[in-house]
Amino acid sequence: MPKDKKKKTAEQKAAKQAKQTKKATKSEKKVKAKNVDADSDAEDVDLDAVLAAYAEEQAKFLKVTEQPCPPPSPRSSATFVASPSNRNELFLFGGEFYDGMSAFFYNDLFLYQINQGEWRQITSPNSPLPRSGHAWCRGGNTGGIYLFGGEFSSPKQGTFYHYNDFWHLDPDTREWTRLESKGKNKAPPARSGHRMTYWKNYILLFGGFQDTSQQTKYLQDTWIYDVRENVWHEFKLAPAAQKPDARSSFSWLPHESGAVMFGGYSRVKAMIGGKQQGRPSAQRNVLRPMIHQDSWFLRLTLPPNEAPPGTAPTMRWERRKKPANIATPERAGITMAHHKGRGLFFGGVHDVELSEEGIDSEFFKDLFIYNIDRNRMFPLSLRRPKAAGKAKATTRNRNRGRADEEELLRNLAALETTGKIATDDEDTSMDLVKPDEDQISDKKEYPIIFEFPHPRFNALLAVQDDTLYIYGGTFERKDVEITFSDLYAIDLNKLDGVKELYYVEPKNMNAVIDESEDEEADDDDDDEMEVDSDASEADEVFSPTDARSTAATDVSSQPEPELETEEMHLASQDPRPFPRPFESRADFFRRTTNDWQKYVLDYVRDAMSLEIKELREKAFAQAEERWWDCREEIQALEDAQEAAGIGDVVSLSERGEGGNTGRRR
16 A cells, blocks of 8 residues: 555544544533533533533524424513514514523524414524523514524523524524624623614614623613614713613613613612611611613614715613603513504512512503603503493484395295295294305404403513514512413404413412412411400501401490491492501502502593593592592591501501511512
């Protein structure tokens, strides 16, 4: 064998052996990443290896496929958007699910076909890697859907990885394309919890956060992406220029002159300490949650025609007034969808107390409209169908000719089928309308409910063809976290109920119900013990329900018990808000203002045309009337509390950090 050929053969064997060694090492790394022990420490997980394994699995798909599938599994922090090119389609991507021990991340793309009522799963060889907390939006004038960022973590969520990749999804071909910015301009840093929206031929991005396992850094940078030129621009401001505070999970709505921001969530540094039990204590820095209630407008102006290609629009932040008629109490997790120059938001969560036992939260299920131009909010209520028999009767003369014609047609049809004319006692409706089985429509029928879905926060919203779609969301009860995977539709023109497109009971929902019943039973036992205890030991505040039951016992020994009991019974049966003991008219209205405004919108004629001031005046009049109607019962409750040695009721907001007297729901 020639010498050069021997040398070549030896080199080939060495290269082949090195290649096999590299492949074995890679396979071992892949197996190790896939078989991570769920009980091991999160820091032992190699996230790069895990993501590399995902990418290798993804590459096995040779082409884009689409096939029917069951509804998506429960997930949170996913994205949901209406197709910009097909009025029959909604897209759902990614998200995460936490089962109480480990976190699971997804990168599957689902398509919901509205007319068929079916879910379809789309697979692609170049789909983005699994993530949650990412942001996507429609492409405005340029079409398509754009996605940026998000996060991935170890199963125990001790190690986090944030993405800074940018993607385009073609809603027609279902093709994913990763976009690399041209020129020297860099793409935005990695993040999650940010928001994106569109303006003309641009994509706008703001905020979010970065989690380094040791700390969470909230961001306040503004970026704009030129879709035609494929270039990112960072909006740099002078140090003294006004701009929104750093935040995540805010609402970011498009406007013909820019974009409007509302709300958001962050954690800010605060000093706590001072005096404890009359003794001085050291002060320390802590991070406190902050729910933002401010509104900002990002004003954009296109560059002049003579400007070189890729020139960024001029931008300016303008602080707006606090929206009028804002939803109370303040809440986080109120994801907002855009519809015809307004925002729609549903649900949310409000932390009502921070104590040694943790945070006790209140969840909501109301729907609000945010008018962007007028900077005001309206609560929306469902319209129940009118009762039978209340429709206006039409005159005989107007329908006499139509009735005669219908009777003639019925007689002709009866002659053709039975050979005789039908009488009034005979029902010929089945003979007249007898469709073939092949012509029967297979359109699905969905249940209609006349209340909004279960309270939750971070529900996913999308609007397609004047219909609002609500998917999923999260609800918490102490240590139990429930992730919904249900889907609802609300006709924004009719508001004639909520169409339940899909619902499955969460696996841990029964645990929450059982826990709630046990807690109520414990509360009842505690209340009985408090009533029987000595007055000097009563250091908790009675709730209106507890005081009401106590008053029923104490008042029975007073003169004229029949009158007192009857009045209290009537007030208790009224479903409208009930005043608290020692609560003034102003405080009562401030606490229940949303309930009274909904009451006015439901029962007052032409209430939707009222100005905000008129709506509040009518709502206050209803609250004031209710307050006076309940005075006799409230006085009985106040007497009962005073007899038990209890003073004025202190609200949670007034109690502050130092008023930790235990939790009472």
